[in-house]
Structures are given as C-alpha cells and as structure tokens.
Amino acid sequence: MKLLGRDIDAGALLRAARERLEARGIRDEALPVEAEPEPVLEPLSFLVRALEEDEDPTVPIPATERGAPASLVRRVFRLACQSLIDEVLERQRRFNARVREADAQLSAEVIQLRARLEALEAAQRNGDRAALLAPRKPRRKRRG
Amino acid sequence: MAVHQLVPHFRLGDATAQAAVQFRALLRRLGHWGGLYGASRVPGTEALVQPLQALRVQPGDWVLLHHAIGSSLPSRLLHTQGRRGVVFHGLPSLRLHRGTPAERSVLAGRAQLSGMAAHVSVAIGLSEFASSELSRSGYGEVHTVPLFVEAERFAEERADPALRARLDSGALTLVSVGPMTREAHLEDLLALHREVLRIRPDARLVIAGAVDPTLGALESEAARTPGVTMLGEVSHGERVAVYRSGSVLVSMREQDGSGVGLLEAMASEVPVLAYAAGAVTATLGGAGVAFDEKRFALLAEVAMRLGTDPRLRGRVLSGQRRRLQVLGPGRSEERLSAALESAGLGRPPRPRRPARRKPRVGIVVQRYGPGITGGAEALAGQVVARLRPHWDIQVLTSCATDHLTWANALPAGESRVDGVSVLRFTNLRPRPMRELNARSRRVFGQSLDLGEEEAWMALQGPILPGLWRHLSERGGEYDGFVAFTYLFVSTAWSVPLVGDRTLLVPTAHDEEPLRFDAYAEVFERPRALLLLTPEELELIDRRFPRHARARVVGVGVEPPAVEPGRFRTRFELPGDYLLYVGRVERGKGIPGLLEGYRRLRAALPDAPTLVLAGDASMDVRAEGVRMLGRVSEQDKWDGLAGALAAVVPSPRESLSLLALEAFAVGTPMLGNAVSDVLRGHVERSRAGGTFQDAASFVEAVARVRRERAAMARAARRYASRYRWERVVDAYREEMDAMVRR
Structure with missing residues (x-):
C-alpha cells in the first residue's frame, strides 16, 4: 500500500504503522478492488436490446426489479389482482419510454445527417466540389 | 443569449441541484443569465426552478443538461433548439449495481450519455475523472469545471450547536458525510472502524447521509457495531457539526465524481483520509492523505495517528487550507469561462468609449412609478429626477405596484414616466407571502447552503427573467447602472451580470437575509457602494469585509413651503x-x-x-x-x-x-x-x-x-447637511469615474 500526501512523510508514517501492527501481532491484508473502467454503451444498440427485453408485456418483471413490499391492506389487494396489472403497466411504461428514446435518438441522427446533406448540397451549388470529395479513397499505385 | 440548465430532479442538497445552482452563480459572474428547469422538483423549490414545460429557447441560447440516471431529459435535449451542452457528475457504478433494481437504470444512463455525444457543442465534467468518462463516451470538446465550496459556510459558528454538543467527545471519531450509496462502501467503513476499535475501544464512526434503501442489511449491521452513529440525512448546519466533530474524514468511495465532500471536509478543518480513486487524487492535489489499497488494519493505525498526533494533524490541515485556496470559486469561474469561450460563448461585450455627451445609465429598481410607496423606490425616483439633466436615464423595473404580491399591474415594455424612459419586465411568479413567511421562520438563524439561500431569495422575488436577459444581452448599451436595494433578486441577480459597471445603493439594514452568504457578491462585485448613513457602512463592514469601495452619500431633503x-x-x-x-x-x-x-x-x-x-x-x-x-x-x-x-x-x-x-x-x-x-x-x-x-x-x-x-x-x-447638490455631485463623480475608466 502507498500513502499519498505532500504534507506527510508517507514512508515514515507507513513504516510506523506496520511496526505497530507487527507489535500487536496483526497481519494486514488488502481488500481486492476491481478498478476496471465502466463500460461505454452504444445507445442505439442498447435501446434495441432494451426494447426486445420489454417487448412482451406478459412476461413478469424480474424479482430483482420489483419495488419494496407494500402495506398489509395494499398487499391483500395486490394479492387479489393488482400485481398482474401493475406488472403489465410497468412493462408498458418502460416499453413506451424506450420507444420514445429510440425515436429521439434516431430522429436526432436523421436531423444531423439532413443538415450535413443540406450543407453538401449548398456547397455543390456553389461549385465547391472539394466538400463533396472527402473522404478520398487511397490511389492505387500503377504497376509497370 | 441565455444559458439555461436542465436538471432531471431538483432537490436541494442533491449533487445535481448543488451543481446547477453553483453554475448559475458562476454564469452570472461571467455576464450570462439563464433559467433552471427541472423535469421534477420537490415542493419548496418552485420559485427557484421552473418546470421543464416552461423552457423557451430563443435563437442563440444555450441549454446545458446535468445528466443523471433515471432521467428523461436526454431525449429532450437532443430535440432542443439552440446550442447544447452536457454537465457530467458521474454515474453509479454498473459493477456495483449488477443484479439490483438499479442495474437497468444505470445501463440506460450510460447509453444516454453516449447517445448525446454527437449532438452537443460542449461537455463539462465536474472533475478530471468525470471528464475522462465523457471522453471515453465519445465527447470531443470536454472541459473540466470543478465545483467549489465557500469556506465560510463551514466555519465553526455555522455548525448546528445541538448536534455539535451531542457529538463532542474526546474519543477518536471517524466521520463520513454524503449519500450512503453502494459507491460509498459502507462495508469498508465498518471494516476500518472495527480495526480502529481494536486499538481504541472508545472510538466512534459517525455517518451522515441518507442510506440507500437497498442497503438495509448493511445498515442493520452498522447499527449493531459498537461506536457507530448513523445520522441519516442532515441539514447544512448538522453537516458542518459532523465534519467539525470528526478526528478524520474517511472516504472509501471508488467512484467519487466531484470531490465536493473532500473540499467540505478541508473547509471544516478535518484531516482527509481517502481512497485514491475517481476525483479524489485531483481534488486533494497532494493535500490530505490518500491510499491506494484497502488494508484496513494498516489504515486504522494511520487514521489513529492522523486523528491524535497534533503535529501530523497540524501539517495536514495546513496543506489542506493551502489547497482550498487554490480550488476557490475563482478557479471554477475561469474554467467555466474557458469552456464556454471555446464553444463560442464569450463574455458579453462591454460598452465602447461613449461619444455621447451624457452617459447612458440604467436604473435598476424593484418597482417604479408615481404612487408607489417605499423608501428605496422613493429614493430611486428622486435620484432619477435629480440626475436627469446629467444622465441619459432608462429605468429597468418590474410591472408591479404592490410589493407584497409583485402582481403585474402595469404593462410590460417601454413607457415614459415624467419624461423618463421606463422599461418594465414581467414578474414570473406572484410572491406567496404565507409560504415566504413560513420559509423565513424555518431558515432564518439557521446555517444554510447556497441553494437554500437562493431558494429563499427566489421566493422573495420579484422574478424578472426579462430583465436579466436584457442586462446580459444589451447591458453593453449602457455606460453604467445604479441598482437599488440589495435584498430583492431584481438587484441581487442583476448586479453580478454587470458587476463592475454598477453603483449599488444597498439600503441595507440589520436583518436576517443580510446574513446570507449568497448576498456577498452583491456587495463585492459593484464598482462602488453608495450608502445612506455611517451606520450602514459599519454594518456592511462587519458583514461583508471584502465589500466594494463604499461611500456614505446620503440623500437630499428639501422641504416645500409648509403650513x-x-x-x-x-x-x-x-x-x-x-x-x-x-x-x-x-x-x-x-x-x-x-x-x-x-x-x-x-x-x-x-x-x-x-x-x-x-x-x-x-x-x-x-x-x-x-x-x-x-x-x-x-x-x-x-x-x-x-x-x-x-x-x-x-x-x-x-x-x-x-x-x-x-x-x-x-x-x-x-x-x-x-x-x-x-x-x-x-x-x-x-x-x-x-x-x-x-x-x-x-x-x-x-x-x-x-x-x-x-x-x-x-x-x-x-x-441642513442633507442637500441634493452634494448627493448629485457624488453620484456624478462615481459614474464619471466609471465611464472614463
């Protein structure tokens, strides 16, 4: 273990701490920490997967995703009929949310592409062919 | 142009709300106005934060989104006109939430983060760590704008006295402050505490912050552990009391997104012992003590020394104080300014040297017009009347005649009162007197954070977004401003926008809101303060020692013939x-x-x-x-x-x-x-x-x-001392000095 700090003598502090541990007859162990970076998700793919997962409203919500237990009266009511409805509604709500997100994402992409197309068309009208040529393909070397 | 901010859920005390309020204060200092909009808001913040539906983006405006999980705002941002930006604090760790109800929200939040990358002009991380996440998620223009803490808010006298007394003891006390989520690693704090107990059986661990409901088992375990005090969510004053009662602040977070908790601890003069992850290393910058492995027995010995060795503690605290000076509001302001400038949003233009004979002066006052009673309003009217021959005046005010409701009784837009141009702006929200009084009873005399103070100020009103947009966009058309009454946001949020071109007539007296630190910039940023009495100067000297140059000008009193x-x-x-x-x-x-x-x-x-x-x-x-x-x-x-x-x-x-x-x-x-x-x-x-x-x-x-x-x-x-000619001369001298500068 390393100690970091400008205002401390890290080596001496650590040494003293280790000596005291030894004197107390204690062995210290490091807790393993996973330091891998968080994943980066591609949004369109994620949303498609999320839509697939929530597509069928008859599939119950996984137990890990259910809310906290309700009060006794509500629980009785839910036992009777509400739980099914709740689950279906929850599924529907999510499905709708994902559809909205996907739509937002896709349409934003479309808007961006449309703006780019307009810029290119404007450049073409102005005779600025250079804008149309990028990116260039690498030339083949002539043989012989 | 305005710089609006969108917050998924606005709740005072939350990190996103804190960041949004701080950003708005910084933006004002940079001359930019913008509204706060929340997809949802907790009751009591309605005056400070508008509903999302009220957002109206004008050409050239900016919209900054504070991203968080469970937010529906990214899709809204993508389809918002104007220039867009993302402010990123960090997201919960997917690793820690696998198999929990939050897993899918975390996944969705990360996908949303990547999805916005191609559609924003600027991305702002609140720490180097957050910025690196933004870069990895595909953002091109990434800037780091760290949050700051105002050290005076964490002074000993700001600590809640009851909790301070309750926690006061000679025992070694480890403290942890902030939401007790999975990222806070309560299990590690308990493991460290148990090791400390082996050395000092009377040691204590005080934990302040709401506990994630899914951590019920750990919370029960904490409650069973000797010497552990779980305080739950605390007020600002209680937060200060916890810091100030601590021997050492311990952080086991592996994903600290902003490092604000560490700054608060440094401001509260408690040594920091933190796991070197996330924003920790960059925030500490060599101050405090960081560690790179969780060896609890060893750390217990280090915590012991840090909490009980006066020399070591003194050296660490001294280094933390130095670090805190570097990380002040000025640094955040510079960073935000650089971020906005790189995205094409520079400071609003300043006036050119006037070719005109008379300086063009804006008079900012909460109400104005014939029949409007009130000391400050009457004074503003007299100043306008006396200075008209010397200045080209435009009065910038509300549509209100009633100071209790701020009801829009007069039409918005330009009109003339006694030959003077008056530009009136609509008040967004009537003043709810009952709510304001109730809030005042609750907050006066308490230790508050910036958000709580601004929420009170907004409730007090009048809320004049048109005025702030006008000053931000067209402030350069005036050579200077005279603003009346520090108390109302019509002045308090206007002064920073046009700071050093303003003469403030604060009309301050000893009242509770004057204790709010949020008013400091109103007294510190103007070119000069024009005061009414020597007592007012003494009061401002005591309350805001860094105030702008002040001059006791008084008023003129000239009675008519009387019978x-x-x-x-x-x-x-x-x-x-x-x-x-x-x-x-x-x-x-x-x-x-x-x-x-x-x-x-x-x-x-x-x-x-x-x-x-x-x-x-x-x-x-x-x-x-x-x-x-x-x-x-x-x-x-x-x-x-x-x-x-x-x-x-x-x-x-x-x-x-x-x-x-x-x-x-x-x-x-x-x-x-x-x-x-x-x-x-x-x-x-x-x-x-x-x-x-x-x-x-x-x-x-x-x-x-x-x-x-x-x-x-x-x-x-x-x-006979109170003559208008002396007053007029003083106002003219100050304005001329400002215009010539």
Whole structure:
C-alpha cells in the first residue's frame, strides 16, 4: 500500500504503522478492488436490446426489479389482482419510454445527417466540389 | 443569449441541484443569465426552478443538461433548439449495481450519455475523472469545471450547536458525510472502524447521509457495531457539526465524481483520509492523505495517528487550507469561462468609449412609478429626477405596484414616466407571502447552503427573467447602472451580470437575509457602494469585509413651503400630535408603538394624539389614535411641520427619510432604539429621543415636550447637511469615474 500526501512523510508514517501492527501481532491484508473502467454503451444498440427485453408485456418483471413490499391492506389487494396489472403497466411504461428514446435518438441522427446533406448540397451549388470529395479513397499505385 | 440548465430532479442538497445552482452563480459572474428547469422538483423549490414545460429557447441560447440516471431529459435535449451542452457528475457504478433494481437504470444512463455525444457543442465534467468518462463516451470538446465550496459556510459558528454538543467527545471519531450509496462502501467503513476499535475501544464512526434503501442489511449491521452513529440525512448546519466533530474524514468511495465532500471536509478543518480513486487524487492535489489499497488494519493505525498526533494533524490541515485556496470559486469561474469561450460563448461585450455627451445609465429598481410607496423606490425616483439633466436615464423595473404580491399591474415594455424612459419586465411568479413567511421562520438563524439561500431569495422575488436577459444581452448599451436595494433578486441577480459597471445603493439594514452568504457578491462585485448613513457602512463592514469601495452619500431633503395650520384644519387636530407616515404594518414596529402610546395615555392625561398616515395592513383602532390613510406630499410636510414629534417605530431602517424630513421642518424625532440608524440620527442631531419599550416611550415624549424649542433648532441644523447638490455631485463623480475608466 502507498500513502499519498505532500504534507506527510508517507514512508515514515507507513513504516510506523506496520511496526505497530507487527507489535500487536496483526497481519494486514488488502481488500481486492476491481478498478476496471465502466463500460461505454452504444445507445442505439442498447435501446434495441432494451426494447426486445420489454417487448412482451406478459412476461413478469424480474424479482430483482420489483419495488419494496407494500402495506398489509395494499398487499391483500395486490394479492387479489393488482400485481398482474401493475406488472403489465410497468412493462408498458418502460416499453413506451424506450420507444420514445429510440425515436429521439434516431430522429436526432436523421436531423444531423439532413443538415450535413443540406450543407453538401449548398456547397455543390456553389461549385465547391472539394466538400463533396472527402473522404478520398487511397490511389492505387500503377504497376509497370 | 441565455444559458439555461436542465436538471432531471431538483432537490436541494442533491449533487445535481448543488451543481446547477453553483453554475448559475458562476454564469452570472461571467455576464450570462439563464433559467433552471427541472423535469421534477420537490415542493419548496418552485420559485427557484421552473418546470421543464416552461423552457423557451430563443435563437442563440444555450441549454446545458446535468445528466443523471433515471432521467428523461436526454431525449429532450437532443430535440432542443439552440446550442447544447452536457454537465457530467458521474454515474453509479454498473459493477456495483449488477443484479439490483438499479442495474437497468444505470445501463440506460450510460447509453444516454453516449447517445448525446454527437449532438452537443460542449461537455463539462465536474472533475478530471468525470471528464475522462465523457471522453471515453465519445465527447470531443470536454472541459473540466470543478465545483467549489465557500469556506465560510463551514466555519465553526455555522455548525448546528445541538448536534455539535451531542457529538463532542474526546474519543477518536471517524466521520463520513454524503449519500450512503453502494459507491460509498459502507462495508469498508465498518471494516476500518472495527480495526480502529481494536486499538481504541472508545472510538466512534459517525455517518451522515441518507442510506440507500437497498442497503438495509448493511445498515442493520452498522447499527449493531459498537461506536457507530448513523445520522441519516442532515441539514447544512448538522453537516458542518459532523465534519467539525470528526478526528478524520474517511472516504472509501471508488467512484467519487466531484470531490465536493473532500473540499467540505478541508473547509471544516478535518484531516482527509481517502481512497485514491475517481476525483479524489485531483481534488486533494497532494493535500490530505490518500491510499491506494484497502488494508484496513494498516489504515486504522494511520487514521489513529492522523486523528491524535497534533503535529501530523497540524501539517495536514495546513496543506489542506493551502489547497482550498487554490480550488476557490475563482478557479471554477475561469474554467467555466474557458469552456464556454471555446464553444463560442464569450463574455458579453462591454460598452465602447461613449461619444455621447451624457452617459447612458440604467436604473435598476424593484418597482417604479408615481404612487408607489417605499423608501428605496422613493429614493430611486428622486435620484432619477435629480440626475436627469446629467444622465441619459432608462429605468429597468418590474410591472408591479404592490410589493407584497409583485402582481403585474402595469404593462410590460417601454413607457415614459415624467419624461423618463421606463422599461418594465414581467414578474414570473406572484410572491406567496404565507409560504415566504413560513420559509423565513424555518431558515432564518439557521446555517444554510447556497441553494437554500437562493431558494429563499427566489421566493422573495420579484422574478424578472426579462430583465436579466436584457442586462446580459444589451447591458453593453449602457455606460453604467445604479441598482437599488440589495435584498430583492431584481438587484441581487442583476448586479453580478454587470458587476463592475454598477453603483449599488444597498439600503441595507440589520436583518436576517443580510446574513446570507449568497448576498456577498452583491456587495463585492459593484464598482462602488453608495450608502445612506455611517451606520450602514459599519454594518456592511462587519458583514461583508471584502465589500466594494463604499461611500456614505446620503440623500437630499428639501422641504416645500409648509403650513401646519392647513393640516390641523383639514384633519381636525386642534392639540398636540405625534405623527407617523409610512406603511402601517407589523414589520414597521407599529404594534410596539401602539403599546407605548397606550401607556402614554395612561400616564399623561393630556397625551398628544397619535396620527398614523399611510396604507394599513393591520387594525390600529385605539383611544387617541387617528388613522388618516394615505396623504398627499403637501399634507405630509404640513403635518410634519406641526407635529410635536415624528415617530419612527421601525426596528430596521437604512436611512429613515421620515426622520430627515421631520428634521428639515424643525420637528424632533422619536425613534426605535433597536435601529442603529435611528440612534445615530438622534445622537448626532440631538433633536429627539429613542425608545425601546413603553416606559421609555413615555419618557421620550415627556422630554420632547420639555425641550421642543431647542430640539427644533438642532433638527434644522442637522438637516441642513442633507442637500441634493452634494448627493448629485457624488453620484456624478462615481459614474464619471466609471465611464472614463
């Protein structure tokens, strides 16, 4: 273990701490920490997967995703009929949310592409062919 | 152009809300105005944060989204006109939430983060760690703008005294402050505490912050562990008490997104011992003690030394203080300015050197126009009238005539009042007096954070987004501004926008809101403060020692020709009378005056009549009391000239024009002794007396009766100092100096 700090003598502090541990007859162990970076998700793919997962409203919500237990009266009511409805509604709500997100994402992409197309068309009208040529393909070397 | 901010769920005390409020304060200092909009808001923040539906983006505006999990705002941002930006604090760790109900929200939040990357012009991370996540998620233009803490908010005197006393003990105390989510690693804090207990059985671990409901088992385990105190969510004052009671602040977070908790600990003078992950290393910058492995037995020994060795502790605290100075608001302001400039949003243009003969001056005041009563408003009207020949004036004000509701009674837009251009802006929200009073009772005297103070200020109103946009976009068309009354956001949020081109007339008196740190910039940023009395200067010196250059200018008082008999005849007042002119309401000390007068009637069979003139919002019916309602200017002067004395019962006065007007016509004044200003007038003029209760009121009236003639001479002498020509010269000097700069 390393100690970091400008205002401390890290080596001496650590040494003293280790000596005291030894004197107390204690062995210290490091807790393993996973330091891998968080994943980066591609949004369109994620949303498609999320839509697939929530597509069928008859599939119950996984137990890990259910809310906290309700009060006794509500629980009785839910036992009777509400739980099914709740689950279906929850599924529907999510499905709708994902559809909205996907739509937002896709349409934003479309808007961006449309703006780019307009810029290119404007450049073409102005005779600025250079804008149309990028990116260039690498030339083949002539043989012989 | 405006820089609006979107917050998924606005709740004071939350990291996103804190960041949004801080950003808005920084933006104001950079000359940019913008609204706060929440997809949802907790009750009590409606004045500070508007609903998302109210967002109206104009061409050239910017919209910054504070991203968090469970937010529906990314899709809204993608389809918002104007230029877009993302502010990123960090997201919960997917690793820690696998298999929990939050897993899918975390996944969705990360996908949303990547999805916005191609569609924003600027991305702002609140730490280097957050910025690196933004870069990994595909953002091109990434800037780091760290949050800051205002050290004075964490001073010892800001600690909640009850909790401070409760936690005070000689035992080694580890503290952890902040939401107890999975990222906070409560299990690691407990593991460390158990090791400390092996060395010091009386050691304690104090944890302040709401515990994630899914961590119930760990919370129970904590409750069973000796020496552990779980406080749950705490107020700002309690937060300071926890920090200040700690021997060492411990952080086991592996994903600290902003490092604000560490800054708060440094400001609270508690040594920091933190796991070197996330924003920790960059925030500490070599201060405190960081560690790179979780070896609890070893760390317990280090914590022991850090908490109990005075030399080591002293060195660490000294380094933390140095670090905190580097990480002040100025640094955040610079970073935000650089981020915005790189995205094409520079500071608003300043005026060119004027070719015009007269400087163009904007007068900022909460209400303006004929028939509007109020000391500051009347003063603004007089300043406009006197300076018109010298300045090209435009008054910038609200549409309100009523200061209690700020109802938009007058049309918005440009009009002319006595030949002066007046630009009125709509108030967004009526002032909810009941809610404001309830909030005031709750927060006054308490230790608050910036968000809580701004929420109170917003509730107080008037909320004039049009004014702030005008100053931000067209402030460069004015050579300078004179802003009246520090208290209202019409001034408090305007001054930073045009800071060093403003002369502030604060009309400050000793009142609770003046203790808010949020007002510091109102006193520190103007070019100069123009004050009414030496007492006001002393007060501001005490409260905001870094205030802008201040000058006691006062006002001018020039009475018209008076005929006391005319007033007596009109209102059928044959005998002696005491006169009060102004709003007849509790805040003006009227109940105390009525009580004093009741005693006076009982003590003196020939007691003078008590005459009250002005709009009343309370019942004043009593024997010997005459309520005249609002009277004309001439009646006021005639009445003052004929009165035995003018009475000023208000405990809070920044000048008391009534006292000066009474002096000018040779009438003594009886003032509330609680007010430094009224005491100052009486001591300097020797033309009246003060009272603090009914008995002293009776005495003061009797003394005025005995010495009325001498007091009248003294009153006239004193009033002769208050001449408009001196006041006008002072205003002109200050404005000319500003324009020539």
